[in-house]
Amino acid sequence: MKNNNNYKTQKREIKEQKKIFKKQMKEEKINLKRERQIENSQNRGLVNRVKLFARRFWIKFSKSRIGNKINEFIYWLMKRIEKSIRFELMVVFAVCFAISVIFYGISNNILSRDYTSSSIKYDYETIKDKALHLVNEISYEKEEVGVYRESIENTLLMYKDSKIKVYLTDLDGKVIYKSNGAGEEKLDIYAILDKSNNIASDGEERTLLYPIKIGETRNYLIYSEIPTPRINIETYKGEKSFFALILSVLVFISAFIVITNRKIKYLDDIVKGVNIVSCGDLAYRVEEKGKDEITSLAVNINTMTEEIERRIQSERAAEKTKGELITNVSHDLRTPLTSVMGYIGLIKDGKYENETMMKEYLDIAFSKSNQLKELIEDLFEYTKLNNNGIVIDREKVNLVDFLAQIIEEYMPLFDENSLKVVKKFADDKTEVNIDTGKIVRVFENLFSNAIKYSFKPGEVVISSYQNNGYANIIIKNSGETITKEKMDKLFDRFYRADEARNSNVKGSGLGLAISKNIIELHEGKIWAECIGNDISFFIKLRAV
Structure with a gap:
């Protein structure tokens, strides 16, 4: 019985010792972990203190006279490198040479053989x-x-x-x-x-x-x-190692390739871009990086591509215009020419009842011939204006007097069409430097349009004023509302707002296109606006 009790007591003591041992081990692990954390924090604190010291030292050094000089030199060097590829190559060469020299010194010291000589x-x-x-x-x-x-x-x-x-x-x-x-x-x-x-x-x-x-x-x-x-x-090292020299050359080449890799890749991109453009993709643009000569090359390539694309588009537009011009001219010439030939044919075949009818046929043929003549003259003038074949002969004139004179000449036509002319001239001393013959043609076209398309009876308001060194003229009349899409096409050749080429309204469809070219030759602007039934034409010329 006693032995049994002793055994149980010993067993309990062993269990308690094991628990105590495990507890001690756990505490030791915890203490060890804490010590490591403290050590790591101390190391991090030391690193942070070193970083902080280095940062403070650099700030103080940068503010010193020598630091300012060094910063100015670095700034100047970076600007030169950024703008000049030749200077950049010189700096890269110098850096690669310095790296290879340092490497040669180290490798030569390592690779040089020890030589021994003995003497008495x-x-x-x-x-x-x-x-x-x-x-x-x-x-x-x-x-x-x-x-x-x-x-x-x-x-x-x-x-x-x-x-x-x-x-x-x-x-x-x-x-x-x-x-x-x-x-x-x-x-x-x-x-x-x-x-x-x-x-x-x-x-x-x-x-x-x-x-x-x-x-x-x-x-x-x-x-x-x-x-x-x-x-x-005596033991001494060999002065030069050929293997170290070869390694130094390889290090120089490797460093040069690594440093210039970005520029070489950019040159490759430019070459690829030129190949793409040469294959016909004129919408492609080379990416522009940096400010040096290579970037200038990329900019010039893009500019050249844009100019080629613009010229090709211009040539295509010219070809399209040429086709439209031939079509429109053929139609507009054929209509009066058919009438002329028809009425002359009737007279030739004697298909008239009396001389009065014959005279009427001749009047119609003569009117159509005049219409044909005007069309040919408009076409000829438009072609000359569009091909820069006209020289502007400028002279200084008083704009108000000039407008009043043209209005006076057109008054019979205004009266005949029941149109009242309202003049609103804000400044009667406005002077402009213009080619009077060409500008007269502009106002004749605008007045003719006002007479053709105005509600009758009605009024035409002609006003002028000077603002910011420019003379502004406005010609307003009331007529059928014109949509914005049609307004944008008013100054296109052969365009008519009624869109019916067989309209009873006479005209070649070139008047506004000619007017626009003349105003642009005078470095001015002309445009039209429609608000409700009010149609206004604006002209802007530089005042003297």
Whole structure:
């Protein structure tokens, strides 16, 4: 029983320990997550602080004198690049060259091979240093040789190496002291001096002679030693790598292609556009990008395409006009010509009862002949005006007096057709510079139209006024209402508002078209408006 209870107690304790362990693990994970979040926020905060510092630094730098100069230079450079393709290519070339040079420096440093060279060198400088050191040491051995003999001998005993020979001689070359390796008792000072002045060959014994003074005695110190050979190993890099040079050229080409890719694609688009236009699609337009010479080329291509399209449309319209002109002229010439031939044929065949009837036939034929003549004259004048075949002979006239004179000449026709003329001239001093003969023809056409199409009895109101440097003339009469569609066609050749070419109303249908051409030759405007039954013609000419 006790064992059972112990087992259950142990089991509960194990479960509690597991719960505690899981709780601790969970808390550790939470703490770890918090630490990471804090670390990330700190990193982000550091990045933001760096960005903020860089932004503030750039703002302050931009406001400084040097910053302003740099900004002005960058602005000038961008404007030049934007407007000049040649300057842009120069800048691109310079940038690509700089990139390739930097790349060459890095790649050459990486790809260059290490070279090793070995040589044997003989250390003659050390021999010289040792000799000088010995000279200084013996020179300081006080004043007399005899007094410090033991000290000098002890110094020379240090050079026991058989490679080193040290002699201390008098001025005649007699050896006073010598090292253990030296065997000569007397030396040839002149030969040693000559040997000391010459440069020894590699590995050859080096002999040096120095005059020294010990006390009051002058002596020579001769130092000879065979140099120790040393193997010198040197490692160095190759100055230039051919592979690095090739890579730099490839980098230059790649950078140039990448930077100029946008312009090359634009040139391709222009070429494609020209091909499309050359195939007959004149509605196509090349996209205009930028402000440089390539854009100017695109603009010129579009302008040329528009001009070609306009001319082709003009030629088509001219061909259509020519066809309509032939048709209309044929109809308008045939009608009076048929009448003339008919009545002359009756007279020729004697198909009249008396001379009175014959005279009546002749009057009708003569009237139709005059109508035919007027039509031919109108057609001839319209052709000359339309083909710029008429030269304007201008002169300065008073517009009110000019209009009054023409109205006076037309008064019998107005009276005959029961039309009252109302004149409203606001300014009797208005002057215009016109070709009087041509402008008379304009007013004759307008007055004739007013007489033909006015309600009878009725009135024709003729008014003029000056405004903003222009003389304005208005001719108004009452007649059948004309729709806007018909009003827009009134100044077309051979157009009549009644649309019946066999109408009893006489006229060639060219009068208003001729009037429009004459007014446009005077750099003026003419148009018509209809409000209810009131039909008004407006003329605008530049006042003097």
